[in-house]
Amino acid sequence: MNLINDPWIPVIHADGQRGKIAPWQLTDTGNSVVELAAPRPDFQGALYQFLIGLLQTSFASEDEDEWLKYWQAPPSTEQLKEVLAPFSGAFEFFNPQGLAFLQDFTVLDDEPKELAALLIDAPGGKTLKDHLDHFVKGGTLAGACASCTASALFTLQTNAPSGGVGHRVGLRGGGPLTSLLLPESAHASLWQKLWLNVLTEEELAPKAHTPSGDIFPWMAATRVSDKTGGATLPDDVHPLQMYWGMPRRIRLEPTQGAGVCDLCGDACTELFSHFRTKNYGVNYEGPWVHPLTPYRFDPKNEQPPLSLKGQQGGLGYRHWLGLMWADPSNGDAAALSIKHFYDSKLRVLDSCDAVKLWSFGYDMDNMKARCWYEQTMPVIAIGEEYRELFFKLVSDLLNSARDVIKELRSQVKSGWFSRPKDVKGDTSMIDQSFWQATEPVFYQQLKILAEQPSNTRTMPASVAATWRKLMFNQALTLFDYWVLEGDAEDMDMKRITSARRFLLINLGKLKSLQHLEQLAATTEEVA
Amino acid sequence: MIKLKKISEEDASCLKRWWAGLDDKRGDRAQLRRAANADDVLLTSAFAHFLQAMPETWGTGSTGKGVVLSISEIALIAAVLARVKSEPQKADVSFAKSLALPKEAGGKAAMSELRFQQLQKSRSPEDFFTRVCRAVNLLGGKANIASLADDIAHWLIEFRTGPASKPEDRLAVRWASDYYAAFKD
Numbered sequence: 001m002n003l004i005n006d007p008w009i010p011v012i013h014a015d016g017q018r019g020k021i022a023p024w025q026l027t028d029t030g031n032s033v034v035e036l037a038a039p040r041p042d043f044q045g046a047l048y049q050f051l052i053g054l055l056q057t058s059f060a061s062e063d064e065d066e067w068l069k070y071w072q073a074p075p076s077t078e079q080l081k082e083v084l085a086p087f088s089g090a091f092e093f094f095n096p097q098g099l100a101f102l103q104d105f106t107v108l109d110d111e112p113k114e115l116a117a118l119l120i121d122a123p124g125g126k127t128l129k130d131h132l133d134h135f136v137k138g139g140t141l142a143g144a145c146a147s148c149t150a151s152a153l154f155t156l157q158t159n160a161p162s163g164g165v166g167h168r169v170g171l172r173g174g175g176p177l178t179s180l181l182l183p184e185s186a187h188a189s190l191w192q193k194l195w196l197n198v199l200t201e202e203e204l205a206p207k208a209h210t211p212s213g214d215i216f217p218w219m220a221a222t223r224v225s226d227k228t229g230g231a232t233l234p235d236d237v238h239p240l241q242m243y244w245g246m247p248r249r250i251r252l253e254p255t256q257g258a259g260v261c262d263l264c265g266d267a268c269t270e271l272f273s274h275f276r277t278k279n280y281g282v283n284y285e286g287p288w289v290h291p292l293t294p295y296r297f298d299p300k301n302e303q304p305p306l307s308l309k310g311q312q313g314g315l316g317y318r319h320w321l322g323l324m325w326a327d328p329s330n331g332d333a334a335a336l337s338i339k340h341f342y343d344s345k346l347r348v349l350d351s352c353d354a355v356k357l358w359s360f361g362y363d364m365d366n367m368k369a370r371c372w373y374e375q376t377m378p379v380i381a382i383g384e385e386y387r388e389l390f391f392k393l394v395s396d397l398l399n400s401a402r403d404v405i406k407e408l409r410s411q412v413k414s415g416w417f418s419r420p421k422d423v424k425g426d427t428s429m430i431d432q433s434f435w436q437a438t439e440p441v442f443y444q445q446l447k448i449l450a451e452q453p454s455n456t457r458t459m460p461a462s463v464a465a466t467w468r469k470l471m472f473n474q475a476l477t478l479f480d481y482w483v484l485e486g487d488a489e490d491m492d493m494k495r496i497t498s499a500r501r502f503l504l505i506n507l508g509k510l511k512s513l514q515h516l517e518q519l520a521a522t523t524e525e526v527a
Numbered sequence: 528m529i530k531l532k533k534i535s536e537e538d539a540s541c542l543k544r545w546w547a548g549l550d551d552k553r554g555d556r557a558q559l560r561r562a563a564n565a566d567d568v569l570l571t572s573a574f575a576h577f578l579q580a581m582p583e584t585w586g587t588g589s590t591g592k593g594v595v596l597s598i599s600e601i602a603l604i605a606a607v608l609a610r611v612k613s614e615p616q617k618a619d620v621s622f623a624k625s626l627a628l629p630k631e632a633g634g635k636a637a638m639s640e641l642r643f644q645q646l647q648k649s650r651s652p653e654d655f656f657t658r659v660c661r662a663v664n665l666l667g668g669k670a671n672i673a674s675l676a677d678d679i680a681h682w683l684i685e686f687r688t689g690p691a692s693k694p695e696d697r698l699a700v701r702w703a704s705d706y707y708a709a710f711k712d
Contacts, residue, residue, distance in 0.1 A: 484694030493703030494640065494710070501708060 001146045001270075003091035003101055004084050008147040009047060010037040010264070011190065020147060023054055024081040026191055027074040033190040038151060039264040041372055042120065045178055045360045046155035049292065052180075052197045053243030057215060058083050060207040061200045068348045074191040090211040090219055093150055094252055094270075102153050104249040104278070105221050112253050112274040116141040118152040120159060120175075120362060121369040136369075143271035145261035152263075153250065160247045161364045166279030168225065171245030172290045175364035176307040177315075179294055179323055179335040181379065184354035196345070196355065199291055203340045205239040214238035217246040217282055225283030233286035242290045249281040291336040294323055294359075299331055308332060310363035313428055315375040316435045317442045321398055323359055324379065325391045329399060338379075346381055355379040380446065386454040393449055393459050397442065397467055400512035404471045405434050407506045408478060415483035415499035418492075430482060437474050441466065458519060465520035468513055479503055529621050531673060532696070533680040535591025537582060539673035545580035546608055546672050552576070559609035564653055568602040577605045590680065600683045603652060604676050607659055611675065612668030621674040623705035625666055636710055637665050643706055647682075647699060655682060678702070 001008055007020040013031045026033060038044040059080070061067040075083075091101050099105075116122040119141065123133035144152065160167075161174035170176065181196040182188070201207060213220025215238045223232050252275045259271035287304045289295055295305040308322070315323075322332025325342075333339075338357065349355075360374035382390045409430045413420035445463050452460065483496055507513060531539060549556040555573035562568045578586050578601075589595050596604075615625055626638040638646070646662055649655035659679060663670055681698045690697045 480694040480700075484697075484700055493699065494707050497704045497707040500704065 001093045001150075002088055003093055003150060004088040008093075008150060009051070010039070010147065011035065012037045023051060024077055024084050026051070026077075026194070027080060027189075028077055034188070035190055035193075039148060040151075041360070041374060042155050042159070042362070043148070043151040045180075045374075046151055046158055048180060048194065048197075049158060049178065049243070050154050051194050052292070053240075054084070054087075055194060055198045056204070056243055057208050057240050058087055060198060060204065063200050063202055064344045064348050067195075067198070067200050067345070071192065071195055071349070074189070074195070086209065087211045090216045093146060094255075094272075096254060099219060100252070101150070101218065102157050102244075102246055103218055103251050104281070105218060108249060108251045108276040108278045110276050110278050112276050114141075115144055115149065115152075115273050115275060117277075118149070118156050118250075118275065120156060120161065120364075121372070124367060141262045143256070143259050143261065143273040144263045145266055145268035146270055146272065147266075148261055148263040149252065149272040153252075157246050157248060157250075159362060161362070161367050161369075163248070163367055164279070166226065166281075167277075168247035168279075168281050168283050170247050171242060171284040171288055172293050172307040173309065174366075175309050175362035175369070176290070176293050177310060177323075177359055177361035178292050179338060180292065180358045181338065181341055181355050182358050182376070184356050184378075196341070197292065197337050199337060199340055200344070203336075203344070204291060208238075208240060212238070215240045216244050217241060222246075222249055223282050224280050226280035229280070229283075231283045231285035234288055242288065245282070245284060247281050247284060249278040251276045289336065294335050295333055296322075297331045297333055310361040310371065310373045312363060312370065313432050314363075314371070314373045315359055317377075317439050318398060318401070318435055319359075320377055320442075320446075321391065321394055323357060323377065327398070328395060329402070341379075342387070355381075378443070378446075380450045382450060383454050386452065386456060389456060390449060390452075393463075394446065396459065396512070396515070397445060397463075400467065400471055400510070400516060401434070401438060401442075403510045403512045404475050404507060405431050407503060407510070408434060408475045411499045411503040411506070412479055412482045414502070415479070415496045418495065430478070433478050433481070434474060437478065438470055441470050459516075461520050461522070464516040468516040468520060471513060471516075472507060475503060475507060476500075529619060529671065529674050529677075531592075531677045532701075533590060533592055533594045533684065534673070534677050538585075538591040539676070541581050542608065542676050543672050545577060546611065548580070549609065556609050559606050562606050565599045565603035565606060565656060568606045569599060573609075574602055574605055594680065594684065596680060596683065600652070600680070603656055603683070604679050607656070607663065607679055608672060608676060610660055610663045610668065611670050611672060614671055615669055618671075620671060621705050622670055622678050623674075623702040624709045625670060626662060627706045627709040627711075629711070630667060638662055640710070643702075647702060649682075652683060652686060655686070 004024070005022055007022045007025065009021050009023065010018065011021050011033045012018055012035045014034050015031055017031065018037055021028070021033060036044055036047050038047050061070065090099065092099060093101050097107070116138065121136050122141065123136055123138045127133050128138040158170055159175055160170040162169050182193050183196065208215055211219060217223070217237070223229060223236070225231060252272055255270040255272050257271065258267070258269045260267050261271065289305055290307065294308045296308060297305045321327040322330065322334070324334055324338065326333040341355070356376050357379050358374065358376045362369050363371040363373060409427055410420070412430055413423060413427065417423045445467060448460065448463055479500055483499070484491070555576055558571040558573040559568060568574050582591055584591065585601060588597060620628070626643055627636045629635055630637055646658045649658055678698065685698055690699065694700045
């Protein structure tokens with residue numbers, strides 16, 4: 001199978017029909033393609049990135065104008081086919097003696113491993129041996145079709161968590177978050193969904209006309225990272241390699257004939273079941289900044305930027321600022337593609353082309369997948385004059401919520417325990433409950449803030465007042481919920497009532513809330 | 528102002544008027560104070576006078592807030608209120624709060640924490656009646672009429688139906704917040 005020439009990408013057509021296409025058929029006008037249809041959510045995210053990477057590498061626009069041209073009228077399939085054709089040599093999927101997509105340049109002679117090990121959430125060898133695969137069972141994947149195997153390979157290489165000695169993490173670290181822009185319109189084509197995330201040559205790098213080992217690491221001897229080799233820094237290879245990172249040295253084993261794919265359920269003639277792997281593959285280090293991933297930047301500029309990861313508790317509005325723009329409270333900054341969206345695409349897009357952000361990624365505990373998270377959030381189109389202030393105001397709202405949560409958590413613990421400082425354990429559900437309870441109002445206020453005229457100078461009084469009241473009410477409601485639900489007879493009411501009183505007193509002392517109070521009051525006087 | 532949960536403001540002012548009138552009806556007061564339990568109260572003329580002084584709904588067993596009380600529960604309230612001699616000067620001192628305040632400056636709480644918890648955990652209305660009377664005595668007969676009546680009604684209702692699901696609507700929570708806010712070790 002050739003990943004450029006042959007149909008292997010599972011898609012949904014406009015009439016609801018499912019099928020498989022080759023990348024060049026993306027823009028087929030007969031029965032247009034509206035969405036990918038991967039059998040697993042991590043594959044879905046990976047296939048998006050595969051296609052975005054492919055377009056970025058071979059078809060990036062010169063500038064905004066050219067980008068807009070293809071946003072409005074996608075290239076024909078013939079045009080795409082022509083552009084992609086020179087790359088097909090690098091995208092042969094199974095080629096035991098030669099070049100093969102995302103597989104090591106050399107033939108590996110290590111022991112074959114079961115294909116299940118390509119899946120990030122599959123239980124590892126020791127887990128299986130100790131019978132600890134309680135929730136995600138082992139032994140459910142005996143074989144997979146070429147299409148699913150290709151998705152699995154790309155998913156692993158792009159998200160690779162640490163995998164034991166010398167089994168390297170992906171270019172963005174293990175289990176990075178990916179942020180993609182999607183049109184809000186339900187009728188958007190898959191082309192538009194992908195094209196929104198493709199940067200111009202000015203923004204990233206000139207497109208390639210022929211494949212090379214600089215961009216596709218499997219086309220050259222692997223830059224090994226054992227004692228003889230070293231780390232791979234951004235200056236060592238082509239910037240487009242970010243879309244094609246290959247931290248793991250892998251070679252697929254010949255198939256065992258026909259069968260039914262355990263991942264998508266389709267019958268196929270070639271079922272992959274084993275692969276070989278070797279450690280000390282490419283070790284990506286240094287200041288890599290993948291254009292589709294949000295990063296946390298060190299304010300002192302001493303540490304390389306760290307990609308944001310899926311984390312316990314998932315994604316919520318508390319990440320909105322960091323995913324969408326930049327959160328000064330922790331140094332989180334949105335993916336480059338979103339920065340560029342605000343800087344250039346927003347200018348050229350029609351105002352009715354509403355866009356949303358889709359963020360997803362694994363929450364990894366080293367090599368163990370704890371959870372898969374994904375979330376969509378509205379992207380708010382704000383004019384340039386008001387933009388800085390708008391995000392500053394949102395940051396004020398978020399900061400006050402963070403302050404309140406800190407107080408709430410500490411006083412709930414004081415209500416629960418006589419020596420709260422000595423108590424260890426996970427109390428993140430308190431934070432979660434607060435974020436969840438305040439989320440709808442946050443988005444309401446966000447909308448109000450977004451609709452302010454561009455000469456706005458401060459937060460509207462109504463927003464400040466609403467938010468402050470919400471903070472107080474929710475803190476008390478949730479305190480009662482966490483501490484006082486249950487049988488009052490067994491509680492130390494003295495301790496609890498004092499914690500509740502301190503909660504009120506301390507909330508009153510919070511600078512961020514006092515600030516909101518002033519804003520709410522001053523503008524009222526003027527009115 | 529103290530927020531009343533189980534009786535209305537109108538109920539409260541009727542109660543106060545009736546209670547203030549007891550000074551001129553020494554016989555009524557004596558009848559009610561002599562009662563060792565609520566049932567003793569039911570047949571007295573004093574209780575009949577009490578019901579006459581209250582809004583009509585009380586005669587059919589419901590407060591101005593639509594809360595259902597049995598006739599012996601209403602009698603219990605009347606019997607306890609008759610033991611109150613005066614009201615605190617500040618209108619915002621609830622019954623539970625006054626229990627935590629010392630009788631003289633720098634002294635101990637009028638009712639100790641332990642006794643306060645016992646009062647709340649009384650096993651029967653009879654038990655509760657005895658303890659709440661003792662509480663009024665410990666206060667030197669000084670208690671907020673409306674708050675006391677509201678809390679007695681609240682206790683009796685929770686005894687019958689169990690505590691409310693929302694913590695802030697529970698007597699235990701309300702009492703503890705009032706009591707411990709004023710309590711000094």
